[in-house]
Structure formats: structure tokens, C-alpha cells
Amino acid sequence: MSWFASSRPSFLFLNPTRRRFSLSFKLRFPRDQQRLRNVSLQSEGVPSFREQIARAIPVQSFADVVKHPMIGKHIIFVFGASALVYVVAAHNTNIETKLWASYLVNQKHWSTAAPTTGDMRFAQAQILLKKFQAQLTALTGSLADAPIIAKSVIxxxxxxxxxxxxxxxxxxxxxxxxxxxxxxxxxxxxxxVIRPFMMSHFTHHPLSGKTYTMLTSMFSHSSFIHLLFNCMALTSFASATSTWMTREQVHASSHLRESTATYHFLALYLSSGLFSSLASHLVATRVIYPRLVSKLVQPPGEQGTAGLIHKLSSTLSSAAKSSAGPVTETATATRTILPSLGASGAIYSTVIVSALAFPDAEVSLVFPPTPSFPIQYGVGGLVLLDCIGVLRGWRLFDHYAHLGGAAFGALYYMYGMRVWDGIRVHALKSDNTKRKI
Structure with a gap:
């Protein structure tokens, strides 16, 4: 037994940790520790961690990093669109005037004298009257079998x-x-369903970067009261404005006849609305927005960390809701830049033109009902109210747009007719040149 015990293999008594499980050789990478110890980081051009920490790196503040919203393309859009509208309006006015003049000259009862502006407009009224009479006759025939009460009401x-x-x-x-x-x-x-679409494309938010919404928001009203008052004011003062246009065109230096003032009024309405929207946009991006950023960069000790976070979150939420949420008519204290909509700026221009053109006219309020009072007092009160709203920071209405429309109306009363007459003369010369070519 002792012999068999001594004849056991010796590997059973070896240390298991020294046993090889593969035939691969143990390779060692050469390390030149002495060379690495002698080479410094400065010789390789790489600064040490301490040097990187100690290096003075200028850090921009939050106000420097945040850029102001762009205004260049909005200015170009407003003036470019206004110029295009006036050129098209002058061209259409010249064409329609020529057509009506040719129509009257070719009539049998017409004399050899050239038709005047009054003659052309009287002819238009007569043709429109005949058109309504024909439609009334056709409507009477179509309602022959209808009940008498319904027929008479219609x-x-x-x-x-x-x-x-x-x-x-x-x-x-x-x-x-x-x-x-x-x-x-x-x-x-x-x-x-389409309210988010309307919010995105029919309201103008100064921080959205959109330009076409300055035009589409002119025709947009989210509340019925806003719509009702604007439409009532528009139809009232549009009549006085067009009457002033017709009167001034007769005394223009070019003595051009004008069969219609509709195109001229539409050009005034669109350009004044764009100008008032631009005024509101410039104030929001160059006055209100920098003030808001300056408040956000104040140290937390001055206004409190909670107040800083609240202002930042409310500002971002108001900008986000401009493309997906409902319109709020009144602004809270934390919402400083909100989307705008409505035709108040364009209507303000017609109000100012009417007040300057007819200073002896009187107006009255429908709601609340008031007796008649001079138009100059009423317009002066409205402008004063908007000035107070700007100074006090009221946000119920877009007071900057109102004042922009008022300024446009005053400037147009002084220089607008000369500009319009010059555009008509230039358009007429251009049409004659093209016809000769």
C-alpha cells in the first residue's frame, strides 16, 4: 500500500492557482518608465489640469447669450407688401377708370365731352340698380309657389x-x-378642431419669427364683442375716409379721373394694419423683451429664486401657447409678450383721417348710448386713453398698435394723397410704355 501511495501523480499536490488553462503565452508590453518619468506635460504642449483651472476663460452672461428676435424681415415685409398693394391698387384703378370712360363715350346719348369722375360713378350706380331689380324679379318668380308670409318676408x-x-x-x-x-x-x-391652426396662423406673436401673421391677424377676432365693435367702427369711418379720398382726388395735381375709390381704400386699410402691427412688434421685441431678459438675469437675492423660475416658466409657456392654445383677451402680470390679433390699428387710421378731414363732424357711442359730441373730442379721448395705457402698462388692448395706427392715419392725411396720385401717374406711364412696346 505504501508503494501505491508513493506512485500517485505529483500534479494532485500542486497549487491550483498556478495551473495553466490555455496554451497562450503571457505577453508583456514594453514600458519605458524612465522615459515617461522624464517627459513633462509641458513639453508635449498639453496644459495640466491645474493650469486649465487657473486659466482665465471669459464667460458670457445670460443677457449676452440670448439674442434679440429678428426685426429686419418684418420691416421688409411690411414696407414691401404695402408698396405692392399700392401699385396693384393704382393699376386696377387706372384700368377700371379707362373702361368706364370708354363705356360712357360709346353710349348713344353721350356728348363729345370727356366723362368726369361723377359721371362714371353715376353710371355705375344706375347699372347696379338695374342689376338689383333684375335679381329681385328673378327671386319673385322663384318664390311664386311659396307661402305668402314667407314670400313677403324674403x-x-x-x-x-x-x-x-x-x-x-x-x-x-x-x-x-x-x-x-x-x-x-x-x-x-x-x-x-382647427383652433390650434387658427392660433398659429391667424395671430401674430413677436417671438414666433413669422411675418405673414402680421397680415392674417388683421382679419382675426376670437370674441364676438371684439368682432362686433370693430365691424361697426369700420363701416362707419370707412365711409368718411372714402368720401375724403374722392374729394381730394378731384383737386389732385395730376387731375386724373377716378371711377372708384375702393382700391385706394383697401390699400390704405391693409398698409395701415401692417404698420400698426409692425409698431407693436418693434415695441415687443426691442423694449419689452430686453426688459424681460434683464429681469431674468437679476441675482436670485433681488427677486427670489421662486419668482425667477415663475417668470421664466410663464414667459416660455406664453410663447408656446401662441401656436397651440386659446387666445386670452387679458394678460396677467407675468405674461408680458402675448399674441395679438384684430383690426383695431387699421380702424384707428380711418378714425384719425375722418377726424382730420371732417373736424366739424359729430359722433356718438352705440354702447353705452351717448348723445352726439364732436369727433375731435372723441378721437382725442381715445388717443389719450391709449397713451395712459402705455404708461400704466395696461394689457387689456394692444395700445402700441392703436397708437401706431393713429400715427399712420395722421401721416396719411398730410402726405397720403400726394403719394397715391404719384403712384397712379407712374403706373399710367408704365402701362402706356408697355403698350407702345
């Missing part, structure tokens, strides 16, 4: 509406068309 309503439209001035008729467009857009606001 015919009487049509006759009253036709008479109201026929007796209205060209400016009031243009106001009716704009009001109809405003009503259609207001109806679209009442559909919940």
Missing part, C-alpha cells in the same frame, strides 16, 4: 338690403366686404 328683406347697399358709399361697401371676411374667420375660431 322679398322685403332683400329689397331693404339692396337699398342699403345701393345707398352706401364705396368705402362702406368695402367695409361690408371686410366685415364679411372677419365674420368668416371668427366662425372658424369657434371650431375646436
Amino acid at each position: 322679398l322685403h328683406s332683400y329689397a331693404r338690403l339692396a337699398e342699403m347697399y345701393l345707398n352706401a358709399s364705396e368705402g362702406r361697401r368695402a367695409g361690408y366686404g371686410i366685415a364679411a371676411l372677419n365674420v368668416g374667420i371668427w366662425i372658424a375660431w369657434q371650431i375646436p
Whole structure:
């Protein structure tokens, strides 16, 4: 037994940790520790960690990093669109005037004298009257089998509406068309499914970067009261503005005849609305926005960390809701930049033109009902109210847009007719040159 015990393999008594499980050789990478110890980091051009910490790196503040919203493309859009609108309006006015003049000259009862502006507009009224009479006759025939009460109500309503439209001035008729467009857009606001689309494309937010919303927001009203008052004011003062345009065109230096003032009024309405929207945009991006940023960069000890976070979150939420949320008519204290909409700026221009053109006119308020008072007192009170709203920081209305529209109306009363007459003369020369070519 002792012999067999001594003949056991010796590997059973070896240390298990020294047993090899593979045939691979143990390779060692050469290390020149002495060379690495002698080479310094400075010789390789890499600064040490301490040097990187000690290096003075200028750190920009939050106010320096945050850039102001762009205004260049908005200015170009407003002035470019206004110029285009006036060129198109002058071109269409010249073409329509020439067509009506040719129509009257070719009439059998017409004399050899050239038709005047009054002659062309009287002819238009006569043709419009015949058109309404023909439509009334056709409507009477189509309602022959209808009940007598329903027939009389429909015919009487049509006759009253036709008479109201026929007796209205060209400016009031243009106001009716704009009001109809405003009503259609207001109806679209009442559909919940497309309300985010309306919020994104029919309101102008100064921080959105969009330019076309400065135009589309002119026809947008989210509340019925806002729509009602704007449409009533538009149809009232549009009539006085178009009457002033017709009167001044007769005394223009070019002595050009004008068969219609509709295109001129539409150009004034669109350009004044764009200008007032631009005024509000510039104030929001160059006055209110820098103040908001300066408040955000104040040390927390001055306004409190909670107040800083609250202002930042409320500002970002108001900008985000401009493309997906409902419109709020009143602004809270923390919301300093909100989307705007409405035609108040353009209507303000017509109000100012009417007050300057007819200083002896009197106006009255429908709600609340008031007796008549001079228009200059009423307009002066409105402008004063907006000035107080700007100074006090009221946010119920866009006071900057109102004042921008008022400034545009005053400037247009002084220089607008000369600019319009010059554009018409230039457009007429351009048309004659193209015709010769």
C-alpha cells in the first residue's frame, strides 16, 4: 500500500492557482518608465489640469447669450407688401377708370365731352340698380309657389338690403366686404378642431419669427364683442375716409379721373394694419423683451429664486401657447409678450383721417348710448386713453398698435394723397410704355 501511495501523480499536490488553462503565452508590453518619468506635460504642449483651472476663460452672461428676435424681415415685409398693394391698387384703378370712360363715350346719348369722375360713378350706380331689380324679379318668380308670409318676408328683406347697399358709399361697401371676411374667420375660431391652426396662423406673436401673421391677424377676432365693435367702427369711418379720398382726388395735381375709390381704400386699410402691427412688434421685441431678459438675469437675492423660475416658466409657456392654445383677451402680470390679433390699428387710421378731414363732424357711442359730441373730442379721448395705457402698462388692448395706427392715419392725411396720385401717374406711364412696346 505504501508503494501505491508513493506512485500517485505529483500534479494532485500542486497549487491550483498556478495551473495553466490555455496554451497562450503571457505577453508583456514594453514600458519605458524612465522615459515617461522624464517627459513633462509641458513639453508635449498639453496644459495640466491645474493650469486649465487657473486659466482665465471669459464667460458670457445670460443677457449676452440670448439674442434679440429678428426685426429686419418684418420691416421688409411690411414696407414691401404695402408698396405692392399700392401699385396693384393704382393699376386696377387706372384700368377700371379707362373702361368706364370708354363705356360712357360709346353710349348713344353721350356728348363729345370727356366723362368726369361723377359721371362714371353715376353710371355705375344706375347699372347696379338695374342689376338689383333684375335679381329681385328673378327671386319673385322663384318664390311664386311659396307661402305668402314667407314670400313677403324674403322679398322685403332683400329689397331693404339692396337699398342699403345701393345707398352706401364705396368705402362702406368695402367695409361690408371686410366685415364679411372677419365674420368668416371668427366662425372658424369657434371650431375646436382647427383652433390650434387658427392660433398659429391667424395671430401674430413677436417671438414666433413669422411675418405673414402680421397680415392674417388683421382679419382675426376670437370674441364676438371684439368682432362686433370693430365691424361697426369700420363701416362707419370707412365711409368718411372714402368720401375724403374722392374729394381730394378731384383737386389732385395730376387731375386724373377716378371711377372708384375702393382700391385706394383697401390699400390704405391693409398698409395701415401692417404698420400698426409692425409698431407693436418693434415695441415687443426691442423694449419689452430686453426688459424681460434683464429681469431674468437679476441675482436670485433681488427677486427670489421662486419668482425667477415663475417668470421664466410663464414667459416660455406664453410663447408656446401662441401656436397651440386659446387666445386670452387679458394678460396677467407675468405674461408680458402675448399674441395679438384684430383690426383695431387699421380702424384707428380711418378714425384719425375722418377726424382730420371732417373736424366739424359729430359722433356718438352705440354702447353705452351717448348723445352726439364732436369727433375731435372723441378721437382725442381715445388717443389719450391709449397713451395712459402705455404708461400704466395696461394689457387689456394692444395700445402700441392703436397708437401706431393713429400715427399712420395722421401721416396719411398730410402726405397720403400726394403719394397715391404719384403712384397712379407712374403706373399710367408704365402701362402706356408697355403698350407702345
